[in-house]
Each structure stands twice: as structure tokens, then as C-alpha cells.
Amino acid sequence: MKPVYVIGHKNPDVDSVAAAISYKVYKQSTDKGIYIAAAAGEITHDISFILDTLGFEAPLVLKNVGTTVEDLLEEKDILYVTTDMTLVELGNLVRKHDLKTIPVLDNKHRFLGLITVGDLAMIFMDSLGGGREIDRSPEILRGIFNQKVADIMKTRDLILFEKDESVDEARKHMLASRYRNYPVVDEKNNFLGMISRYNLLQMKRKQVILVDHNEKKQAVDGIEDTEILEIIDHHRVGDLQTISPIYFHNEPVGSTCTLVAEKFLYKRIYITKEIAGLLLSGILSDTMIFKSPTTTGKDVSIAKELETVSGLDPRVWGRTIFEQMNNPDDHTDYELISEDLKEYVSGEEVFAISQIETIDNSKILERRDSLMQVMNEICQKRGYLFLGLMITNVFEEETELLVAGEKSGLVEKAFGTTSEGSVFLKGIMSRKKQVVPALYEVIRKEYMV
Ligand SMILES: [Mn+2]
Structure with a gap:
């Protein structure tokens, strides 16, 4: 299943990172699907300090959410052969699953080469001299069937893609060549699947939930390629457009974490001590420990609940956060x-x-x-x-x-x-x-x- 990225704004601050991580946890417990907390830029050391202290892993740093080759892959089991397989085994597999192109992988799932049904047919044609050697066919066929996958696989002049390549780039290569399928690998040459022109038409964009921002210029690069599923924010309404109606919660409170915490409380989702501490951190940093004029009564009362669950004293923990932030x-x-x-x-x-x-x-x-x-x-x-x-x-x-x-x-x-x-x-x-x-x-x- 494809993940949904919960992501804050560029130049991540405490509120946006805390909101992304905690809203991911919320979604994971209320909705089906896989959610990944992400940050639209490197995490600064003050945020790392807060995450470390509270026992959280850093979110995935995602600097571009444009559609990539990886997004074209279909979710299906990968069928492959290894170099030591015989052509009889290969033939059985091809027939059973109606394969046209078969990847050859090593025992660590790394990509080695390809075999196509067309190549396989040509081996028979060529060996039989296009029909001229038909009288010698039993021995010729025996020879062919003695071969292994390693002897016939194609390893040169292949077009293969890395998963992070942009779809636009891949499209160019696909339109300029005539293959039916193209292998996709990761940076370590692990095989991930095949894509075809058909997948270009079926293109699935990345799905995102935006927290703590809603303006395009603050959003991660490539946002115009994505499908935005939800926005949770406390800033002025900006310029992002969506194709379908979405869940858009915008409220003038002091911190996005206030809104996320409210959702946990409203749905009576269990809040761990750690999540309470993280949400509290977002509120304290965005409201400058309740001193900013953007602070509302809701921020204060939600923070009170989080204080009880987390066991953190907002004054003490707030001071610790601000000591970490902007240490000159x-x-x-x-x-x-x-x-x-x-x-x-x-x-x-x-x-x-x-x-x-x-x-x-x-x-x-x-x-x-x-x-x-x-x-x-x-x-x-x-x-x-x-x-x-x-x-x-x-x-x-x-x-x-x-x-x-x-x-x-x-x-x-x-x-x-x-x-x-x-x-x-x-x-x-x-x-x-x-x-x-x-x-x-x-x-x-x-x-x-
Ligand atoms: Mn904020």
C-alpha cells in the first residue's frame, strides 16, 4: 500500500515537526493506511534535542514530493528468475504466469539482467537456422535446454530506472525506446519492479497531508504534483488548490499542535506520555510559552491537559526548549x-x-x-x-x-x-x-x- 506523507512547511520549526509526527500517530489509529511523518527540510538541532529527549525518531526528510518512477510501480508480487535456473524452469514460469519480460536477480534480490519472451523465441529460431536445420532439431533442442538463464539473459543496452528519477525524465526515455517493460531499482541496485507505458497513463501521485501551513511558497517542492488529502493549520488561508474536496481544518489558535491534541481528546484516542510532551512542545514554542499575543484560551486549556499526561512543567520545559532554540x-x-x-x-x-x-x-x-x-x-x-x-x-x-x-x-x-x-x-x-x-x-x- 502506498504511504500518505504527513508533512510540515519548509524551514521546519518545532510546531510543524511535532504536528506532523503526532498527527501521523492519530491517523494511524483512526484510519486505514500507512502514514509517514515527514519534514520539508533538515531538522535543526533544537528540534532534534526535543525529539531525542522525548524518545522520538527524527521524521523522514523529504525535500521534493514530485511524482517519481517509484510512484509508477504497481503493487504486485515480483516474479523473477536466478542465473542458475534452466530454460525448462524458465519456460514453465513464463507459461504459468503469462510473463513477457522476466528479471534476473541474484540471491540478494539485486538486478542482473532481463529475459524477454521474444529473445527466448529468437534463440530457437536462430539455432534452427530459421528452419534450415530442422532435421537436426532433437540435438539442437537438447543443446538449448541444457543452457542456463545466465547463458541467455540480456545484460547490456538495457534501459532501467532508479526509483527517485522524475516521471518526466522516465517518460522521455520510454517514448524514445520500444521496450514493453522497464526495470526499476533503488540506489543499491535492488530490484523493485517493472514499469511500462501503461503505468504512465495510470500515474499515481504522492498523497500528502499538510500541517502548519497551507501556502504554496511554504510547502515542500513538488507539491503541485501531489494529491493533498487534508490540511491542518492555524495560518491565513493561502493559495493552494485541490482537485477534490478535502478535510481542511483552519483555526486561529496559537499552534497547530493545539488542533492535533484537540482531535486526540475529542475522539478519545489514547495519548501516550511522549505524544503529550511532543504536542506540548509545539504549543510552548509557537506561543512563546503562552506569552505571544497569538495565544488563545484553547491553547492554554489543551496545554493543561497535556501537562497532566506528560508530567512536564510547561515553565521548566518551555525554558529548556527556548534555551535550545536560537542559542546564539x-x-x-x-x-x-x-x-x-x-x-x-x-x-x-x-x-x-x-x-x-x-x-x-x-x-x-x-x-x-x-x-x-x-x-x-x-x-x-x-x-x-x-x-x-x-x-x-x-x-x-x-x-x-x-x-x-x-x-x-x-x-x-x-x-x-x-x-x-x-x-x-x-x-x-x-x-x-x-x-x-x-x-x-x-x-x-x-x-x-
Ligand atoms: Mn505553527
């Missing part, structure tokens, strides 16, 4: 600035705001001068009006906003005078709800009135 010592200045940088467009003008969520501003602010220098470089190179870096202290609920760029004066207009290129904002933590709207307002006045 692990990052270069450029990484600190660019990892969560978002661009905003207003008419012709572009500005950018980046954010670091931390429990200790001082470590980052020690690097103020070099950060400012890199920010100025980025601004110049990319032509931003200005670049703001929010250094947000989750526990104190305050932000130091560093500003670089030619038009940093606009930020002063929005938030007051800066000193040393930064402004201190008490009670401000949300880029989306508090900072960006104020900047849009100032830019609108400056450029469009």
Missing part, C-alpha cells in the same frame, strides 16, 4: 539575521523584519556592532528600505529592535527615537500583529500620500 553561540551573525527573516512589500518598496526569540537578550546584544554591520550589508545588497531585527525576550515580554538601512528613520517614526541604532519596545513580541502593521502604516503615509 551556534550561529553566525548572518544566520541569526537571516534564519527567520521575512520580506514585506508595500507598493514598490521592500523592507524586512527578522526575529530572534530568546530568554536572554544580553548574549545577542553583546554582538550588536557586528550584527549591525551585517544587517547594513544585507540591506544594501537586497535594496531594502530598512531591515529590522527583533530580539525578543520571551520571559520579560519585551523586544530590542535593531534597525539598519538608509530609511531606518521610518522605524523611528513608528516606534520613537532610536539610540545606537536600536529601540526598546516594552510589551511588544509579535512581528505579525504588533510590528509589521505599524511599519506599513508609516510607509503608506511616506510614499503614497
